[in-house]
Amino acid sequence: MPRGESRLIDDARLASRGEPRTGLAVAVWATLKRDLTQLARRRGDVLNPLVFFALVITLFPIGISPDPELLATIAPGLLWVAALLSALLSLDSLFRSDFDDGSLEQLLLAPHPLPMLGLAKVAVHWLLTGLPLALMAPVLGIMLSLPAGSYLMLAVSLALGSASLSLIGAIGAALTVGLSRGGVLLSLLVLPLYIPVLIFGAGAVQASILGDGAAAHLAILGALLALALMLAPWAIAAALRISING
Amino acid sequence: MTLRLQARKLACERDDRWLFEDLDLDIGGGEVVRVEGPNGSGKTTLLKILSGQLADYHGELLWNGEPMRDVRQVFLEGLLYLGHAPGVKVTLTPLENLRWYQALGGGAGGEQACLAALDEFGLAGFEDVPAGQLSAGQQRRVALSRLALSPRPLWVLDEPFTAIDRDGVAALEARLIAHARQGGCVLVTTHHELAASDVLTCIALGQGARDA
Amino acid sequence: MWSFIHKLGSPKWFYGISARLMPWFWVAAAVLIAVGSVWGLAFAPADYQQGNSFRIIYVHVPAAFLAQSIFVSMAVAGVVFMVWKIKVADMAAAMMAPLGAAMTFIALFSGAVWGVPTWGTWWMWDARLTSMLILLFLYLGVIALRGAFTSRDSASRAASVLAMVGVINIPIIKYSVDWWYTLHQPASFTITSRPAMPTEMWLPLLIMVLGFYSFFIALTLMRTRSEILRRESSKRWVRELAVEER
Known part of the structure; x- marks a missing residue:
């Protein structure tokens, strides 16, 4: 163990650091704040996926039929698929600007576990993409004549499911961030992995329309999120390390 | 401030091309080490390895006598790395x-x-x-x-003089030397000529592209 | 211990041992597939429900088995490559991916052909077929990601990470698709959940499955050997080998 020597260096280094334990919390908090500040200054990046969501939903009645009964039957799936695609849209930029300006390199060199720092960035993505999509979905649900009683479930399932989508998607974003034309490839990698979340998310809404089983769907969505929370940060960290050295 | 960065028989192979082989380094406090070499000779790669970013090397890398892989955290706490991109x-x-x-x-x-x-x-x-x-x-x-x-005791700077005006260059150069005089260590690549100084040493990466 | 593993993984050693193993697998594959297909196609009794069309399982089932197994072995090879830095594992993984995609395609195609007499249509969103389709997308993602990097070292690592992420997701995808299918139940008959088969039917199937596996192993060995020569062409032992052969 390097204890003795590292102590020596630490002391010599002007005792400038606080407790080592609080260091990680400070770093994660600072990263969260930094990313939120950035997006607050570039509101377009936050609004565009929402506009895209509304646009895609508008296409369906035009492309299929304005018949409210028909729309009501396909509304849960449509809303979920459109929300999923909108969340996908903003994924490519998750690490892109950090990669381009060199701050990703610095993030990797921070004396903190990279999975936690990556998780902070994913949390920001969910806060500014998944959550707004979930809040907006009920409004679009009205436009698709989504049956009453399923609106709350739509928002809850999307809020819960989109957290998994952000986590899984971040793996793909981290893998492709070093590639100049990573956007389409990213969708190709990530969409198959989204299918379980889509099944249980859209299933939850459908179940709440039919009247039972929605809780089971939500429970599974929660389990998927727990699993993603446990495993995805490590995959994201590994992928970032690969991309930065490509 | 004790600090010692050692490399034994360091070699790096990227996509079947040996960037450098059999590199022995022993860098301590009080030194400004300039890494020299033509484009493509692996300067940036060497700095990335020495700053703990690339784990994909052959040979041994020691930080204060301990293998780098084991003391990465401690090492990173003492490191300041500035790459090509400013990170701003x-x-x-x-x-x-x-x-x-x-x-x-x-x-x-x-x-x-x-x-x-x-x-x-x-x-x-x-x-x-x-x-x-x-x-x-x-x-x-x-x-x-x-x-x-x-x-931070160890500075690893990849082309830090890029885009800096003349006064800035002189000030930065003085700062590097002052850091070494205080017992710190600076690893730097630059195409700018550094003024001769007793703390300045050079590592030449030479032959450029060579087949395995 | 470590040196033993590394010796095991040295391309030269692998090249030697695979030369001795490969013929056996080729012979086994040829014999098993020949016996299995003649038995299955000509001698096994016809199905009381489906008549002779059921005989397509002698291609469909082994291909589907292999499609899944290859993905798992690809991920295992990825782990071996990432943990022990054994290059042969990565070469094998690179060679397996197109093979797995081909097997998945064969399983899908034979399933579609089977669908014509069974369901009266080329495609049905059957649970097994849907999972297979998603598996095909996963394979295509791994292949595309590997091809997108200019640096082969990065490509290898990225593909390994993606294969690992994929292999964790495959069971989740499979179970969620099964759940989805039971909820919607569009067809009353699935190809997979069949009543117990008589011995005369499943024995040739077993032989076919074993034959397909031997074929896969032999082909992977062969392709990995040529990949070794390609990647190690500048190494001394390969040059000496070339001189000997001449």
Whole structure:
């Protein structure tokens, strides 16, 4: 163990650091704040996926039929698929600007576990993409004549499911961030992995329309999120390390 | 300040091409080490290995006598690396940029320390201007002001003089030498000629491309 | 211990041992597939429900088995490559991916052909077929990601990470698709959940499955050997080998 020597260096280094334990919390908090500040200054990046969501939903009645009964039957799936695609849209930029300006390199060199720092960035993505999509979905649900009683479930399932989508998607974003034309490839990698979340998310809404089983769907969505929370940060960290050295 | 970075029989193979082989290094405090070599000779790769970013090397790398792989955390706490890209967010102000680095690296002193660091690098008055409105040289200065922000013994700087004006170059050079005189260590690549000094040593990476 | 593993993984050693193993697998594959297909196609009794069309399982089932197994072995090879830095594992993984995609395609195609007499249509969103389709997308993602990097070292690592992420997701995808299918139940008959088969039917199937596996192993060995020569062409032992052969 390097204890003795590292102590020596630490002391010599002007005792400038606080407790080592609080260091990680400070770093994660600072990263969260930094990313939120950035997006607050570039509101377009936050609004565009929402506009895209509304646009895609508008296409369906035009492309299929304005018949409210028909729309009501396909509304849960449509809303979920459109929300999923909108969340996908903003994924490519998750690490892109950090990669381009060199701050990703610095993030990797921070004396903190990279999975936690990556998780902070994913949390920001969910806060500014998944959550707004979930809040907006009920409004679009009205436009698709989504049956009453399923609106709350739509928002809850999307809020819960989109957290998994952000986590899984971040793996793909981290893998492709070093590639100049990573956007389409990213969708190709990530969409198959989204299918379980889509099944249980859209299933939850459908179940709440039919009247039972929605809780089971939500429970599974929660389990998927727990699993993603446990495993995805490590995959994201590994992928970032690969991309930065490509 | 004790610090010692050693490499034994360091070699790096990237996609079946040996960038360098059999490199022995022993770098201690009080040195400014300039890594020289033509384009493509692996200068940046060597700095990335020596800064613990690339684990994909042959040979041994020791930090204060311990294998780098085992003491990575301790090593990173003593390292300041500046790469080709400045690592400055254009949407944030110089002050916000530095505050993030301060939190990330566990630096003390709060906002006052950041302002002082920016001032030292001639950015007084620009603290609250979004970095995107600054010139390339000023952005580079924002990155460089991290040198004044947190006292790290080992500096690894990849082309730090890029886009810096003449006065800035002289000041930076003096700062590197001062750091070495205080017992710190600087590893640097640059195409700019450094003035001869008793603390300056050179590593030549030579032959460039060579087949395995 | 470590040196043993590395010796095991040295391309030269692998090249030697695979030369001795490969013929056996080729012979086994040829014999098993020949016996299995003649038995299955000509001698096994016809199905009381489906008549002779059921005989397509002698291609469909082994291909589907292999499609899944290859993905798992690809991920295992990825782990071996990432943990022990054994290059042969990565070469094998690179060679397996197109093979797995081909097997998945064969399983899908034979399933579609089977669908014509069974369901009266080329495609049905049957649970097994849907999972297979998603598996095909996962394979295509791995292949595309590997091809997108200019640096082969990065490509290898990225593909390994993606294969690992994929292999964790495959069971989740499979179970969620099964759940989805039971909820919607569009067809009353699935190809997979069949009543117990008589011995005369499943024995040839077993032989076919074993034959397909031997074929896969032999082909992977062969392709990996040529990949070794390609990647190690500048190494001394390969040059000496070339001189000997001449």
